[in-house]
Amino acid sequence: MLQASDTSDITIPSVFLAKNEYRALLYLSKIVDTPMMILLQLDDFITWPLLDILMIIFVSPSIIMIFIYISWQLRQRRRKQQEVAPIDVVSRLLMKQFLTEKVKENEAEECAICLEDYINGEELRVLPCKHDFHTVCVDAWLTTQKKFCPICKRDITFIIEKTTHLLQQNSQQAPLLIEP
Incomplete structure (x- = not known):
């Protein structure tokens, strides 16, 4: 028997779900009528925020650099046209x-x-x-x-x-x- 003070080996995972996801899981558990096991994978959890961070870190500065380069080229062309005679x-x-x-x-x-x-x-x-x-x-x-x-x-x-x-x-x- 377990004693009240000996709970070190018990782990209860917790998951937060949106209301729609909870209802979908509840519906599926009633249809199948067998216990369901939900596997939590860290890959799905990490992938999207990681992509967002990578986009902010790499893609945004790249777009800004392309814009700066194009505007610099236009300015150089305009200055070159002003420096030469028509x-x-x-x-x-x-x-x-x-x-x-x-x-x-x-x-x-x-x-x-x-x-x-x-x-x-x-x-x-x-x-x-x-x-x-x-x-x-x-x-x-x-x-x-x-x-x-x-x-x-x-x-x-x-x-x-x-x-x-x-x-x-x-x-x-x-x-x-x-x-x-």
Whole structure:
């Protein structure tokens, strides 16, 4: 016989159930009419909270990092577009032919970008700061690298936009002639 003080070897497991689960188990026990044994497995209990924790720890920061990377790429692309000259601005720059007989004493006879000598009759692009370059060289420089003159670092888009704006103002402010 067991004594009241000797209860060390008795274990009574306890389980908390939702009302719907309790009713389902009660219904099944009435149908089967045999004692039912419920096996408690820790795998089911641990799996879902573990997945939730893993999702919070790994997936959420990954999504945030992807968002940050995409926004950084967009910002870089926008900044790159602001650093280069638009193609229409570059195409409006003046062009001239290089003639060896008309070369002045201080005028450059080689392209500062590719360092090749100008050939007689070759088309050169003249920037607003009066520096000459091969058309191919300076067009590639202005549309892919920077919108500044490679020699003096003057912004070519600012000068062209300013002169275009001044020309528009002058045409709007031209005096009207009244005939008598």
